[in-house]
Amino acid sequence: MNILHQLELEHMKAEIPDFGIGDTVDVHYLIKEGDKERVQLFSGTVIALAGSGIRRNATVRRLVAGEGVERTFPLHSPRVANITVRDRGIVRRAKLYYLRDREGKATRLKPNLGKLQYPRSGKGSGLSKAAATDAPAAE
Amino acid sequence: MTASATLGILGKKLGMTQIFQDDGTCVPVTVVQAGPCRVLQVKMATAAEHPEGHRTASANGGKKRGKQSRPRAADGYYAVQLGFDDKPARLCSKPELGATKKAGLEHGKRFVREFRLDQAPTEKPGEDITVAALTDVQHVDVTGITKGRGWAGTIKRWGFSRQPTSHGNSVNHRTAGGLGRNMSISKGVPKGKRMAGHYGVEKVTVQRLKVVKIDAERNLIYLHGAVPGHYNGYLVLRKTVKNERLVADKPGLVIKNAAAKAMATKGRK
Numbered sequence: 001m002n003i004l005h006q007l008e009l010e011h012m013k014a015e016i017p018d019f020g021i022g023d024t025v026d027v028h029y030l031i032k033e034g035d036k037e038r039v040q041l042f043s044g045t046v047i048a049l050a051g052s053g054i055r056r057n058a059t060v061r062r063l064v065a066g067e068g069v070e071r072t073f074p075l076h077s078p079r080v081a082n083i084t085v086r087d088r089g090i091v092r093r094a095k096l097y098y099l100r101d102r103e104g105k106a107t108r109l110k111p112n113l114g115k116l117q118y119p120r121s122g123k124g125s126g127l128s129k130a131a132a133t134d135a136p137a138a139e
Numbered sequence: 140m141t142a143s144a145t146l147g148i149l150g151k152k153l154g155m156t157q158i159f160q161d162d163g164t165c166v167p168v169t170v171v172q173a174g175p176c177r178v179l180q181v182k183m184a185t186a187a188e189h190p191e192g193h194r195t196a197s198a199n200g201g202k203k204r205g206k207q208s209r210p211r212a213a214d215g216y217y218a219v220q221l222g223f224d225d226k227p228a229r230l231c232s233k234p235e236l237g238a239t240k241k242a243g244l245e246h247g248k249r250f251v252r253e254f255r256l257d258q259a260p261t262e263k264p265g266e267d268i269t270v271a272a273l274t275d276v277q278h279v280d281v282t283g284i285t286k287g288r289g290w291a292g293t294i295k296r297w298g299f300s301r302q303p304t305s306h307g308n309s310v311n312h313r314t315a316g317g318l319g320r321n322m323s324i325s326k327g328v329p330k331g332k333r334m335a336g337h338y339g340v341e342k343v344t345v346q347r348l349k350v351v352k353i354d355a356e357r358n359l360i361y362l363h364g365a366v367p368g369h370y371n372g373y374l375v376l377r378k379t380v381k382n383e384r385l386v387a388d389k390p391g392l393v394i395k396n397a398a399a400k401a402m403a404t405k406g407r408k
Contacts (some may be wrong), residue, residue, distance in 0.1 A: 003170075
């Protein structure tokens with residue numbers, strides 16, 4: 001195995017929650033206020049996944065007071081405490097940048113009504129191989 | 140030769156990645172395989188200092204008549220010669236093998252460099268230098284050969300500005316502008332005028348890279364930022380010649396929790 005890949009595996013989280021493009025998620029992000037740490041929620045639609053290995057990140061888009069806000073989270077950062085899925089969406093693209101041009105009802109995505117198999121950990125999911133095989137059993 | 144008079148180590152660039160610190164900061168790192176390096180030879184200013192004393196050279200000194208016995212000449216300076224990365228014996232010349240044999244090796248080394256020192260080195264030929272030698276070093280200077288860019292224009296090579304893409308400009312978008320002056324004050328194109336030409340494949344030293352982490356078990360060293368050259372390119376790592384006092388002022392990125400908290404309360408710089 002490529003030594004660099006191996007080193008990345010060692011620093012990566014053993015498991016990251018299973019979610020995909022088009023899902024609506026809550027990102028639990030640790031923020032520091034003085035000496036205290038607290039969890040901040042960022043809820044929105046995953047419009048892009050990029051990078052591989054420890055560099056994997058997810059771009060989440062939400063609307064705040066009518067203004068679109070996007071944040072990119074490094075999935076293996078210790079600051080990203082957890083990611084929970086609210087809704088699964090069916091999409092036909094890997095990058096949902098077209099949502100930036102839309103407003104209101106047009107931003108709705110087709111809900112996943114059990115047609116797709118979850119979890120969709122697999123190639124490019126950013127999960128380690130072990131985690132990918134363990135995940136279905138855990139569901 | 141730089142003035143840095145400490146023994147460094149030889150290494151190989153494995154690639155770049157990122158690691159997260161405890162406080163969540165993401166640090167771009169270059170992973171370098173540093174050592175183990177075999178000490179191939181030790182150079183002494185005077186022959187008397189040499190560990191083997193006045194060894195007689197068995198070579199015939201370039202003369203055709205038989206072997207001569209003469210005292211070993213002094214090297215005239217202090218240095219340690221290190222060899223890194225094994226090279227199969229079938230690829231080595233006989234003189235190469237002869238040199239490495241003195242350090243107890245059956246094969247050659249692909250990357251051999253000398254480190255000049257101020258004082259007589261304590262290392263002996265045949266010893267190994269590992270990355271553990273850099274344990275107390277906080278910053279290093281890294282020397283390598285940059286990637287080759289072939290024949291490059293002035294924009295890439297010297298950072299010249301590009302010319303307008305429109306407003307009547309035709310064809311000359313990435314060409315250099317004026318080269319000199321005209322008429323009576325002209326002396327032709329000034330000497331040293333920066334122009335297009337071959338770029339890259341140069342020896343470059345990046346100074347004061349922070350040592351983020353040392354993995355002595357696997358002979359790896361993590362450096363903050365980029366180093367010259369392509370992956371698997373050879374590098375020379377030395378303790379930095381830059382002022383280490385700066386380190387105390389700016390404790391950089393590898394800080395344990397206590398230090399990090401102290402920093403956080405002071406506010407970010």
